[in-house]
Amino acid sequence: MCISIMLPGVGVFGTGQTVRTLVPLLQKEGFPVPAVWGHMQEEAESLANELDIPFSTSQTDDVLLHPEVHLVCILTPPPHTRQIAVKALGIGKNVISDQAATLTDACKMVTAARYYPQLMSIMGNSLRFLPAFVHMKHLLGEGYCGTLQVCEARVYGGSLLSQSYGWAWEELMGGGGLHKVGSCIIDLLSHLTGRRAMQVHGILRTFVRQGGPGGGIRSVTADDYACFQLQMSGGVVCSVTLNFNLPGTDLHEVMLVGSSGRLIARGTELYGQRINMQVEELLLNDDGGTRGGVGPSVSGLNAMVTQLRLSFQAQEDRRSWARHPVSMAATFEDGLYVQTVVDAIKRSNRTGEWESVEVKIQDIDPNHNHRTLLN
Amino acid sequence: MCISIMLPGVGVFGTGQTVRTLVPLLQKEGFPVPAVWGHMQEEAESLANELDIPFSTSQTDDVLLHPEVHLVCILTPPPHTRQIAVKALGIGKNVISDQAATLTDACKMVTAARYYPQLMSIMGNSLRFLPAFVHMKHLLGEGYCGTLQVCEARVYGGSLLSQSYGWAWEELMGGGGLHKVGSCIIDLLSHLTGRRAMQVHGILRTFVRQGGPGGGIRSVTADDYACFQLQMSGGVVCSVTLNFNLPGTDLHEVMLVGSSGRLIARGTELYGQRINMQVEELLLNDDGGTRGGVGPSVSGLNAMVTQLRLSFQAQEDRRSWARHPVSMAATFEDGLYVQTVVDAIKRSNRTGEWESVEVKIQDIDPNHNHRTLLN
Numbered sequence: 001m002c003i004s005i006m007l008p009g010v011g012v013f014g015t016g017q018t019v020r021t022l023v024p025l026l027q028k029e030g031f032p033v034p035a036v037w038g039h040m041q042e043e044a045e046s047l048a049n050e051l052d053i054p055f056s057t058s059q060t061d062d063v064l065l066h067p068e069v070h071l072v073c074i075l076t077p078p079p080h081t082r083q084i085a086v087k088a089l090g091i092g093k094n095v096i097s098d099q100a101a102t103l104t105d106a107c108k109m110v111t112a113a114r115y116y117p118q119l120m121s122i123m124g125n126s127l128r129f130l131p132a133f134v135h136m137k138h139l140l141g142e143g144y145c146g147t148l149q150v151c152e153a154r155v156y157g158g159s160l161l162s163q164s165y166g167w168a169w170e171e172l173m174g175g176g177g178l179h180k181v182g183s184c185i186i187d188l189l190s191h192l193t194g195r196r197a198m199q200v201h202g203i204l205r206t207f208v209r210q211g212g213p214g215g216g217i218r219s220v221t222a223d224d225y226a227c228f229q230l231q232m233s234g235g236v237v238c239s240v241t242l243n244f245n246l247p248g249t250d251l252h253e254v255m256l257v258g259s260s261g262r263l264i265a266r267g268t269e270l271y272g273q274r275i276n277m278q279v280e281e282l283l284l285n286d287d288g289g290t291r292g293g294v295g296p297s298v299s300g301l302n303a304m305v306t307q308l309r310l311s312f313q314a315q316e317d318r319r320s321w322a323r324h325p326v327s328m329a330a331t332f333e334d335g336l337y338v339q340t341v342v343d344a345i346k347r348s349n350r351t352g353e354w355e356s357v358e359v360k361i362q363d364i365d366p367n368h369n370h371r372t373l374l375n
Numbered sequence: 376m377c378i379s380i381m382l383p384g385v386g387v388f389g390t391g392q393t394v395r396t397l398v399p400l401l402q403k404e405g406f407p408v409p410a411v412w413g414h415m416q417e418e419a420e421s422l423a424n425e426l427d428i429p430f431s432t433s434q435t436d437d438v439l440l441h442p443e444v445h446l447v448c449i450l451t452p453p454p455h456t457r458q459i460a461v462k463a464l465g466i467g468k469n470v471i472s473d474q475a476a477t478l479t480d481a482c483k484m485v486t487a488a489r490y491y492p493q494l495m496s497i498m499g500n501s502l503r504f505l506p507a508f509v510h511m512k513h514l515l516g517e518g519y520c521g522t523l524q525v526c527e528a529r530v531y532g533g534s535l536l537s538q539s540y541g542w543a544w545e546e547l548m549g550g551g552g553l554h555k556v557g558s559c560i561i562d563l564l565s566h567l568t569g570r571r572a573m574q575v576h577g578i579l580r581t582f583v584r585q586g587g588p589g590g591g592i593r594s595v596t597a598d599d600y601a602c603f604q605l606q607m608s609g610g611v612v613c614s615v616t617l618n619f620n621l622p623g624t625d626l627h628e629v630m631l632v633g634s635s636g637r638l639i640a641r642g643t644e645l646y647g648q649r650i651n652m653q654v655e656e657l658l659l660n661d662d663g664g665t666r667g668g669v670g671p672s673v674s675g676l677n678a679m680v681t682q683l684r685l686s687f688q689a690q691e692d693r694r695s696w697a698r699h700p701v702s703m704a705a706t707f708e709d710g711l712y713v714q715t716v717v718d719a720i721k722r723s724n725r726t727g728e729w730e731s732v733e734v735k736i737q738d739i740d741p742n743h744n745h746r747t748l749l750n
Contacts, residue, residue: 150582203606205525207524207634229602237578245525248650248653248654259583259620352576352728352729354727
């Protein structure tokens, strides 16, 4: 295994479920994971014990400056994301990051990524790596659907709220289905279609306002239902429905409809039906090498880690990486686009109007208030 | 069969597919069908031969004044509907009617229905009679879902266009998925929930503008894709997607989501899942007595005809009817509400804004232009 010796050490930020999934996948591919950061020292320690990570801390610098950390994975609560990402790039570490909390943060991340073009700076939307979507994009490009008309995406599931009060309850801290799940779908739709939203319209609702017994008098502001439409360039219409009041359901469906056929990803499986076919054909049944039933996010994460290995292996040092294996990843610029769309949907929910999507790096008002009106 | 002797003779207007389905169902239940009207004499004759109807004509009065016709079923192109319905009521016939073409027409039908309250005047939306929706409404009323939050409806299928140019191509003549199928869904959602839309927002598209070789230079104006949201009283959100660019698909799904469970009708089957259940339960698998696979419209039609028999049988004469068996039917007032919502969705598609739904019987401007802008 002399190849894997050259893989970079990964410093992980965050203690949530995605970290619990990601770290074993990294270790399986041969990435050392020498350090983990958590907001609370005990959480970090407990996670480190559980996942066999030698070092844990609640000080971000302890991970960022760790001599064996060359790649940083940021899976923190969104309000922490920007600060860690910008600092990591500033001290020469490669970065994979979740969506930041605000447009201002997304802009600062883009500025940092542009300033260090040789460093890896990619968004952690693993759906782009899921074989079903890789194949979907390929078939779309080959003309399977003809002229694209409509994209539909639906994600249904149980509550995204934490048991006790936390950022997931707060819309302003990046909580809610639109920010957490909608961001990945918005990014995926632009990736698959090669088009971006020009105008958006949406409804957001918080049907469950009381998060649980640990919440006390605090009320949930993060959305648990979102229904939005994107008018993409070229006349393509995207319609997305997210509903997290459906415990016991785990639906993740993306459908592209064109003039001569359609492609449908259900979970990790890809189906298609050309206009002259009587029934759907199964085009791909791939759970990304993991055992069945893990869902598109985890399977995508698995595929992403494999591509990361391919990017880093056979390089001269632990900091170098090849671009091709991760060329399908979302850049920080894509992350800024996604955050711009998310903000426009929140604006549309307030105004009731179609809102334009204008991706701008400058003139960000840091005091802009993103709070959604009560509904 | 002395009961069926008292069933009224049914005069049928129209020569389309629904007529071909309805007439055998009527005959099976014991209704005589003595007369059929078609826009073209040959069409009417051909249909009469096919369905064993003794008399055919292209003159509406010939059916309306036929001495053996006591009940009139109007399944014509929408521009003919109002005239026939109003005239039929005026000469004392009971009426079942499809949606008219315009708001003005819907108003005139309501005025006529109010003027003859003893006559039957119901809309032909057969979905209200489908056992899956009858049971869904019952369970919703019993509290299966808890506090209702969201309704979602999706109907996917192949083109609604006729081979050669006709009303189905023209938005102004009542063509398009929103008018033809959306009307039934809008009506069903208000029936199931007991709520009406206060504000609506929608996107309409005509992706297929060339209808076929018989169309010459004529361009289709009727929508083949509709995506709209209804804000109902009590904070309930309805989201409806209709797509008729999906040949080979036949999806008809209505889901109600509440605080403690959900109900989902897929085709003619009803499923449910309370919040504490691990998996969905099949609550009803009923195709309305017809052979399997006929779909919700036909099964609903079958159930509707049975209720009509129950309404008319055991009455003293062929004109009398009992209200209870058809109490779940949509009234002409419901038809006016539906047309008001349809018009508001078309307006929203033009303005891009949420449009209020204000059901008004007066002050209808007969020159109001309903044309949808090109997209």
